Structure formats: C-alpha cells, structure tokens
Amino acid sequence: MIKLGTIGTSEIVKKFVNSAKKNSNLKVLCCYSRNKEKAKNFIIENDLAAKAVDSFEVLVDEVDAIYIASPNGLHYEHAKYFLTQQKHVLLEKPLTLNYDQACELAQIAEMNNVFLMEAYRTAHLPQFKKLLDSCQNYQPFLANFSMTQYSSRMEKVKHGIYDSVFDENLGKGSTYDMLIYPVELAIALFGPVKEVKSMGLKLPNGSGLNDIVLMKHTNNVLVNITCSKASEGLNYNEILSDHITISFLDNSHLKEISIKKRVNDTREMLYEQKEPMDYFEYEIKVFVKMILENDISLRNYLLDVSCEAIKVLNQVEKNRDKLGEIQHET
Numbered sequence: 001m002i003k004l005g006t007i008g009t010s011e012i013v014k015k016f017v018n019s020a021k022k023n024s025n026l027k028v029l030c031c032y033s034r035n036k037e038k039a040k041n042f043i044i045e046n047d048l049a050a051k052a053v054d055s056f057e058v059l060v061d062e063v064d065a066i067y068i069a070s071p072n073g074l075h076y077e078h079a080k081y082f083l084t085q086q087k088h089v090l091l092e093k094p095l096t097l098n099y100d101q102a103c104e105l106a107q108i109a110e111m112n113n114v115f116l117m118e119a120y121r122t123a124h125l126p127q128f129k130k131l132l133d134s135c136q137n138y139q140p141f142l143a144n145f146s147m148t149q150y151s152s153r154m155e156k157v158k159h160g161i162y163d164s165v166f167d168e169n170l171g172k173g174s175t176y177d178m179l180i181y182p183v184e185l186a187i188a189l190f191g192p193v194k195e196v197k198s199m200g201l202k203l204p205n206g207s208g209l210n211d212i213v214l215m216k217h218t219n220n221v222l223v224n225i226t227c228s229k230a231s232e233g234l235n236y237n238e239i240l241s242d243h244i245t246i247s248f249l250d251n252s253h254l255k256e257i258s259i260k261k262r263v264n265d266t267r268e269m270l271y272e273q274k275e276p277m278d279y280f281e282y283e284i285k286v287f288v289k290m291i292l293e294n295d296i297s298l299r300n301y302l303l304d305v306s307c308e309a310i311k312v313l314n315q316v317e318k319n320r321d322k323l324g325e326i327q328h329e330t
Contacts, residue, residue: 002088002288005030005059007078008069009042012092016067016119017046019280025288030062060085065291067119068092071170072177076101079116083108088115090287093184094176095303099311106303115299117287118306122181123188124282127254127271131246134259134270135189140241143190143223145182147251148233162205165229173207174229175200175317181252182225182237183213184309189239190221193312200320213316253279 004026006013017028030051033039039052053059059066060081065088068078076096079089083105095118096102109116122128151157157166165171187193193215200211213225226233239246243263249256257271290298 002026002291003029003062003064005032005053005063005066006069007032007059007066009033009038010069013042013067013069014046016069016280016284017048019278019284020067022278022281023284023288025292026284030059032056032059056081060087064088065090065115065287069119071164071167072097072172073167073170076105079105080108083112083114083116086112086114088287088291090117090119090283092119093306094118094180094313095306095310097172097176097310099307099314102307102310106300106307109299109303115287115291117283117290117299117302119283120180120184120306121279121283122185122252122254123302123305124286125254125277125279126282127257127273128188130270131248131254131257132189134246134257135239138241138244138246138259140239140244140246141221143186143221143237143239145186145223145225145237145251146227146233146235147178147182148226148228148231148235149178150232151229154230157203157209160204162203162207166203166205166207168205168207171207172317173203173209174227175208175211175313175320178229179208179211179213179225179227179316180309180313182223182227183215183312184305185251186215186217186223186225187305187308187312190217190219190223192218192308194218196312196315196319198316198319200316202320208317208320211316211320213312215312253277 020026028048028050031039031043032053036052036054043050066082067090069092070078079091082089165177166173195216198213201209203209209230210228215223237248245260247258255273258269260267
C-alpha cells in the first residue's frame with residue numbers, strides 16, 4: 001500500500017483524490033494547505049480518512065509519495081524538496097517552467113532512487129494507443145493540432161487583473177497551461193523536436209495568451225499548433241500521410257479518433273467516447289504500477305517526453321519576446 005499525500009485544494013485535486021480512492025494500492029493519508037482549516041474542509045468535503053497539515057516537514061513523515069498541484073511556478077521547489085527526502089512525486093503539468101530545472105528534477109529522482117512523473121494524462125488513456133498505433137502504421141509527415149479554450153478568468157484579464165494561471169511568475173498563461181497538451185502529445189507521437197518556429201500574443205505582464213507554433217521533429221514530421229485561452233474553437237485535430245488522414249477531437253482527452261482513406265474515401269471510427277470517463281484513473285494506475293514494479297525505464301522515458309516538452313515551451317516563450325521582421329519590396 002502506497003501512502004499518499006496531496007498538496008493543494010483546487011478542483012483538480014478534488015478530482016484526483018476521488019479517482020485515487022478507486023486504486024486499492026493507494027491511500028490518501030495526508031492533505032496539505034498553507035491554511036490548515038482549508039485542508040480540514042477539503043478532507044471533510046471529499047470524505048477522506050486523512051490528516052490535515054500546513055507543514056512540509058510534517059507531511060514528509062506521513063507519506064511514501066506526494067501528488068503536487070501547487071501553482072506552476074512552485075512545482076520545481078516543491079518537487080525538489082520531496083524528491084530529496086526520497087519520496088515519489090506525481091507532479092501536475094507542467095513539470096516545471098524551466099528546462100534545466102526539469103532535467104535537474106529528473107536527475108534528483110534518479111539519484112534518490114524514487115519515481116517522478118508528470119500528471120500528463122493524455123498518453124495514459126487507453127485510446128492513446130489507437131492513435132499511436134495508427135501513426136506508426138501509416139507514417140504521417142504533417143499534423144495540425146488545435147487547443148483553444150476560453151478562460152473563465154478572461155473578464156478579469158480584460159480589467160488588467162492577471163492572477164492565478166495568468167500570473168507572470170506562478171502561471172505564465174496559455175503557454176504552460178494549455179500549449180503543453182498539444183506539444184507533449186506531438187512529442188509522444190513523433191519523438192524529439194529539432195526545430196521550433198513560433199509567434200504569439202502576450203499580456204502586458206508577459207504571460208502568454210495566444211500562440212502559433214510550428215515544430216519539426218527529428219524524424220522530419222511537421223506539426224502546426226494553434227493555442228488560445230481567449231477563444232473557443234472546435235478543437236479538431238488531424239494527422240496526415242500520403243493516403244490517410246487521422247482525425248481526433250480534443251487534444252487532451254482524445255474523445256473521438258477516426259481514419260479517412262484517400263483511395264476509396266471511406267472513414268473508419270477507431271474510438272468514440274460515449275460514456276463519461278474518469279481521466280485521472282489511468283495516470284494514477286501508471287504511477288502506482290511504476291512504483292510497485294520498480295519500472296525505471298518507463299520513468300525515464302516519460303521524463304524524457306516531459307523535459308522535451310518544457311524545452312519546446314521555453315523556446316516558444318523566447319520566440320514570443322522577439323520582434324518580427326517584415327521584408328519590404330523595393
């Protein structure tokens with residue numbers, strides 16, 4: 001039985017702990033918040049037999065592993081503390097806001113013989129394998145991904161209030177909150193990235209709002225990504241080869257996957273979500289199984305994907321800070 005602690009009391013933590021209850025090899029025993037009363041209320045609201053704490057020093061003595069859902073900008077320091085205390089860490093996306101820090105966390109996990117995993121749930125969904133198998137079978141060379149969702153905080157943004165995910169230090173906006181989904185999916189499907197071209201719009205405080213990204217993978221697959229927290233698109237995605245088009249809905253949840261063949265113009269449905277799905281259940285299963293089976297190779301593979309994604313996001317952020325050049329004919 002893995003004794004688990006949690007950091008945070010947000011809606012995502014609520015969904016996580018209710019999924020964790022389903023796993024017989026895991027038990028939530030401790031919940032942390034800077035406000036201990038908030039932790040106590042969280043425990044009551046979610047029917048947990050857990051201890052409320054407001055100190056990492058107390059938390060670390062109570063658990064074998066920790067689920068961290070603190071603000072993005074705190075991921076590095078929080079994960080580093082628990083990894084150096086030889087605790088397993090399931091860290092909400094993004095792993096960190098900085099590539100070097102992400103690599104450092106991976107090294108600390110290896111040195112301390114513990115498991116670090118980013119809670120990027122898409123690659124652990126059962127339907128992801130259908131998408132991956134199709135890509136391997138049909139050898140695509142081009143993809144168009146879309147990740148757009150109108151933020152509930154946009155009205156505050158319009159009034160110059162940049163908090164939570166739009167905070168320049170704790171969240172950094174759409175780039176690290178949303179763009180990570182299609183970037184990490186592309187890396188999971190097509191491998192490492194060798195070139196990144198991008199342009200974007202940022203808020204006055206420097207946080208990302210909209211991004212257009214073009215990635216070239218080491219296998220020469222080109223991926224074009226549209227990402228926005230200021231609009232709501234259809235979020236259809238497509239992967240193309242010379243004779244098929246793979247289409248899927250919803251970059252983070254893969255709710256529908258189909259293949260259209262050019263030769264006979266037929267469409268085959270590979271997957272269609274018809275019932276509500278507990279998306280957290282699958283990442284929890286992988287994390288627990290990895291620990292119980294001491295699967296070092298899986299840990300290292302998943303961390304390679306997560307670190308590669310942060311490297312791409314850092315480049316996107318860097319590109320957005322550059323002024324574009326316009327060539328005028330003379």
